Amino acid sequence: MAVEMLSYIERESPVHRLSGVTKLVIFMMWSTAAMxxxxxxxxxxxxxxxxxxxxxxxxxxxxxxFVLIFILIFLLLNNIAIYIFSPxxxxxxxxxxxVLFDIAGRYNVTIEQLFYQFxxxxxxxxxxxxxxxxxxxTHPSEFAASLNRMGVNYKIAYSVxxxxxxxxxxxxxxxxxxxxxxxxxxxxxRNEKLVKRVKNAAAIIMPLIxxxxxxxxxxxxxxxxxxxGKKKKRTWYSTKAFRHADYLTLFIGLAILVVSLYITFHxxxxxxxxxx
Amino acid sequence: MKKPIIQFNQFxxxxxxxxxxxxxxxxxxxxxxxxILIVGxxxxxxxxxxxxxxxLVPFSYKGELEGSLRIKEQExxxxxxxxxxxxxxxxxxxxxxQFIGLSVGEDIAFALENDGVLQPDMxxxxxxxxxxxxxxxxxxxxxxxxxxxxxxxxxxxxxxVDHVDILLFDEPxxxxxxxxxxxxxxxxxxxKKETNTTVLIIEHRLEDVLHGxxxxxxxxxxxxxxxxxxxxxxxxxPVLESAHIRExxxxxxxxxxxxxxxxxxxxxxxxxxxxxxxxxHLVQWFExxxxxxxxxxxxxxxxxxxxxxxxxxxxxxTIDQLSFLVxxxxxxxxxxxxxxxxxxxxxxxxxxxxxxxxxxRLHGKDITGDSIRQRAERIGMVMQNPNHMISKHMIYDExxxxxxxxxxxxxxxxxxxxxxxxxCGLYPYRNWPISALSFGQKKRVTIASVLALNPDILILDEPxxxxxxxxxxxxxxxxxxxxxxxxxxxxxxxxxxxxLEYTPxxxxxxxxxxxxxxxxxxxxxxxxxxxxxNLKETSLFGLAKRIxxxxxxQFVTRFITHxxxxxxxxx
Numbered sequence: 001m002a003v004e005m006l007s008y009i010e011r012e013s014p015v016h017r018l019s020g021v022t023k024l025v026i027f028m029m030w031s032t033a034a035m036x037x038x039x040x041x042x043x044x045x046x047x048x049x050x051x052x053x054x055x056x057x058x059x060x061x062x063x064x065x066f067v068l069i070f071i072l073i074f075l076l077l078n079n080i081a082i083y084i085f086s087p088x089x090x091x092x093x094x095x096x097x098x099v100l101f102d103i104a105g106r107y108n109v110t111i112e113q114l115f116y117q118f119x120x121x122x123x124x125x126x127x128x129x130x131x132x133x134x135x136x137x138t139h140p141s142e143f144a145a146s147l148n149r150m151g152v153n154y155k156i157a158y159s160v161x162x163x164x165x166x167x168x169x170x171x172x173x174x175x176x177x178x179x180x181x182x183x184x185x186x187x188x189x190r191n192e193k194l195v196k197r198v199k200n201a202a203a204i205i206m207p208l209i210x211x212x213x214x215x216x217x218x219x220x221x222x223x224x225x226x227x228x229g230k231k232k233k234r235t236w237y238s239t240k241a242f243r244h245a246d247y248l249t250l251f252i253g254l255a256i257l258v259v260s261l262y263i264t265f266h267x268x269x270x271x272x273x274x275x276x
Numbered sequence: 277m278k279k280p281i282i283q284f285n286q287f288x289x290x291x292x293x294x295x296x297x298x299x300x301x302x303x304x305x306x307x308x309x310x311x312i313l314i315v316g317x318x319x320x321x322x323x324x325x326x327x328x329x330x331x332l333v334p335f336s337y338k339g340e341l342e343g344s345l346r347i348k349e350q351e352x353x354x355x356x357x358x359x360x361x362x363x364x365x366x367x368x369x370x371x372x373x374q375f376i377g378l379s380v381g382e383d384i385a386f387a388l389e390n391d392g393v394l395q396p397d398m399x400x401x402x403x404x405x406x407x408x409x410x411x412x413x414x415x416x417x418x419x420x421x422x423x424x425x426x427x428x429x430x431x432x433x434x435x436x437v438d439h440v441d442i443l444l445f446d447e448p449x450x451x452x453x454x455x456x457x458x459x460x461x462x463x464x465x466x467x468k469k470e471t472n473t474t475v476l477i478i479e480h481r482l483e484d485v486l487h488g489x490x491x492x493x494x495x496x497x498x499x500x501x502x503x504x505x506x507x508x509x510x511x512x513x514p515v516l517e518s519a520h521i522r523e524x525x526x527x528x529x530x531x532x533x534x535x536x537x538x539x540x541x542x543x544x545x546x547x548x549x550x551x552x553x554x555x556x557h558l559v560q561w562f563e564x565x566x567x568x569x570x571x572x573x574x575x576x577x578x579x580x581x582x583x584x585x586x587x588x589x590x591x592x593x594t595i596d597q598l599s600f601l602v603x604x605x606x607x608x609x610x611x612x613x614x615x616x617x618x619x620x621x622x623x624x625x626x627x628x629x630x631x632x633x634x635x636x637r638l639h640g641k642d643i644t645g646d647s648i649r650q651r652a653e654r655i656g657m658v659m660q661n662p663n664h665m666i667s668k669h670m671i672y673d674e675x676x677x678x679x680x681x682x683x684x685x686x687x688x689x690x691x692x693x694x695x696x697x698x699x700c701g702l703y704p705y706r707n708w709p710i711s712a713l714s715f716g717q718k719k720r721v722t723i724a725s726v727l728a729l730n731p732d733i734l735i736l737d738e739p740x741x742x743x744x745x746x747x748x749x750x751x752x753x754x755x756x757x758x759x760x761x762x763x764x765x766x767x768x769x770x771x772x773x774x775x776l777e778y779t780p781x782x783x784x785x786x787x788x789x790x791x792x793x794x795x796x797x798x799x800x801x802x803x804x805x806x807x808x809x810n811l812k813e814t815s816l817f818g819l820a821k822r823i824x825x826x827x828x829x830q831f832v833t834r835f836i837t838h839x840x841x842x843x844x845x846x847x
Contacts, residue, residue, distance in 0.1 A: 162376075176659065183628075183726075185649055221374075224332075227362075238379075
């Protein structure tokens, strides 16, 4: 069927068994740590830990290959942009300049710049597995429950999870509409000029909007008829109760955050400097 | 004396956007523990009546309301939708659209979650109610994996979990194959017996609902209640015909034969029907009706499928080495249970999906490699939901779209669109906005937009789903007329009546294979085919057996021939 990106992947693993709240909190702490630190040692450790958790989760690389490639391309562009706009960033930060070779003007390649960009890349690699894992190992309905337990209003939490849920359905509708319009000569493939393709896309958007509105009316009626929005609070069928593993995970997560922040900031500099 | 649970008193309702009231002076009492069927053509107000009972009117759909509606002795307009939903549980028409949870258990629990029931308690209640509908082993299953019948069970459980006093079903059979529909009706019967809830069913497939027991049938037409009687009384009266509701086929056969149907004959079920006094009459009629001429003359082959296979995912073929021939001018039904591969087959023929192996030939020419667009000039496909196809505001533009995109000249486009609009009976509306049309008319616009390209073959997915008898007859007679003009037509359908009445040939698909390819009458009288494809034996066959006709299939054939002629002269 349609390619379903970033949807929940059912596997039996310790990561899947954790409560959604735990995973959300860990993900947030993990990102905080990765964002604040430029300390290579901390980053390397976090990266190794990410990979380890990824293996434990039994999610296969090919399950997320599409998204991963997408992110990697973006990362590459990002690195190029950093170099173009700020080729001397590494020299500024580390205070030394070991030139490997010159290109033109202020554009030269220094070990410091390479090291700086390596750190940036590493930061991505720390966050990416954690983010992907959070998305693909948390059941969408549990996701809503987690948001709600973190203090987000349940109506908003539910809308978010419904929106995620309808992505595959909308994709299916889109495909069907696109096919029927193609049959009438509205071409969206590369055979057609770009301007025409954009115009043709409009012929698909309108039916898509109408069929989505139809969907929304049905679902909102169904929800209302079953009492959604009646009370200030609601409970969740699929919330997982906190178990020892959750407390343990949260504790370890917090410890990692504190230690990594300590190592990062104890000498008053966020960067680990191997050059002096 | 039984207590009334729903009481309409001089009740009138007008939607805010409409000029005329949709419901006029409704007086109706429903008593505790009754099972009531509400029938009526499209636009008769039966859905609005249901909305009034479950609280969508006036709380979600606003409008002006007069008179009184009391549910459990409380005036509904003074309540709110949540209080009403505690008393009335509604099972909506489209099970897929109304699922909120992702897994079976979660969806059943939705109402409990909103009530703030604690998790351990909730798990227990979900378990209890799922046992009632026989789904307790599937609580963790994803809703997408379920069959049509199982989905219906889940939506039922989802409202039962609230311990409602009234169960309201809005066209429960609309999306189900015939056999599953029959199970659904039995399930409703069984639930009603076990819990003694009051049951209201809104449906226009009268014969299928009467398969279970029904206490009263309410007939609605033009916003009013035109009949309120027992099924036996109703079938003996002329109300159904005048309100454009399809009578059970066995009743129709008896009327053709000149039998006088009276309530005393208990005509609501074929099994209870007292038929002895009319047996001779029916047999005489059977012998008098002339046998149909064998008009199966074979024209040139238009479409040929040769050993085609297709799969969505590895390991399981959705279409498995399937072959058949279609001759010019044929009108064929493609039937089979939900998920048997019927829709996939039509997509393969149109090129929406590509076959993995096998060949498709059109007029003897291999078209397997042709694109959607190339095939569309010869093969037209009309989707089930017109909203998936319509992309213009005006009818004329919509029908002209395909021609414009193919670069025809202005005059040529105009003449072809006008001709098509005339054939489809849409010419007077050509400058109307599409949004002003009814569902049935929209359907016709989509057929017209495909016809404008002059295809040799027309494929229609469920052309009559959700249509009442009048619109059904309109659409089908229109297709029949096209067919007479030489268009070859393939119909994907769940409707056994359609198959019997309109298509001489039926192709039955089960698990991606053809299990029968013969006349519709033969299919609907063949027990093995009926069982493996989730079809339902026609009641005509049952009637023929009850009156002791030796070739019951012959009886069905002759009825169809006779019926066709009657309809022809009637036009």
